[in-house]
Amino acid sequence: MRTIKTTDITRNIREMCMEANYTLSPDMKRRLEEAREQESGTLGLQILNQLSENMKIAEAEQIAICQDTGMAVVFIELGQEVYIEGGSLAEAIEEGIRQGYQDGFLRKSVVRDPILRENTGDNTPGVLHYEIVPGDQLKLTLAPKGFGSENMSRISMLKPADGIEGVKQAVIEAVSLAGPNACPPMVVGVGIGGTFEKCAFLAKKALTRNTDEPSNIPYVAELEAELLKRINQLGIGPGGLGGKTTALAVNIETYPTHIAGLPVAVNICCHVNRHVTRML
């Protein structure tokens, strides 16, 4: 049994909220630089240059990369040999979000009730996903999710007969409909299989995977590459104003499913694909 204190969890989440909102991961920075080298659309290139400049200012001056600093999504992988000391794990994480968004000059974008819509004032609650895993460590991944792109995400409950072609069509269609609204260039997270809610979870989780690492399932890795190529042939481009760079990456996660179904979820993220992982 290993003991982890709630105060350590809060402190880490607080720091992760700021880190994620000021700086992108090295792979995301590389994707953007590669896009700048390849872009031939006139406005498209101008926009990519602005994004690159924006990234430098955000990091140097510790200003949020985007004013939509998102709803805090947290993936928690809790080792079954960990003992949490000092109170509730959930409350420790919420307190970290509260402190991170307050002290980091991040926007408070969460309303308490979806219909009544009163701002909670501290960006809590986050969306917490728990997984119990073997071992004595606690892995925390924080992914602040902006809603310009979240709003353009979709789920399709395909038929088994639709097969891989149906999946491709669902992804291309989601990206086409998202167009300029999702702040392209985008990162496309796809979940295939499971149930209605499982495939949505997989699509979200796919966005947190390093874009340098394709899926370890060979046909899925090929599908990722093919979809990225086809999406970039749509011509939507940066800002939706024409160009080669509509998506920077397509990440796909799969899961076993039912004999009657083929659920596909497409979770779209803008180029500000923020995620930070820490192991406690």
Added chain:
Amino acid sequence: MEKYITLPLTEEKIRDLQAGDYVYLTGTIYTARDAAHKRMTEAYEQGEGFPIDLTNQTIYYLGPTPAREGQVIGSAGPTTSSRMDKYTPLLLKNGLRGMIGKGKRSQEVMDAMAEEGAVYFAAVGGAGALLSKCIKKAEVVAYEDLGTEAIRRLEVENLPVITVIDCQKHNLYETAVEEFQRTESIRDY
């Protein structure tokens, strides 16, 4: 074409703007997004009128992050405009001339823009840190309780925007993508 425009907009300035023009805006603009649009519309319907005079004004669909000490404003990029579509024709009928946001607009908004003489600009989504540098003054003028969604008056200097929909219903989101596809000769689709 690159153009430098001093606000407020006038019908004459709007007639001169075409979809595709890269524009630098200088002068006064107002921020308003979802909650402020809803409240403005409700106030109007109840006969209270709008909290600001919209005549010839420009609204930036923006909810900024808080400013650090010594800063005018925090990160300040555009939010998705289509969420404001439901409320926009009423504002256009009451004098609104310009909108800054990102993403598509509805046919109703485009029709009202053509009828009233208004223009829709896009700022680059996700470039909030960079865009904040063009904002020289920021002051909450209405609905302070809405926090980031309050209406702010901003003084901007050379704010870079792109004319996406002009007052003749030309829509750059459609033409730019078509144009790019034509010139790129995409064959191995």
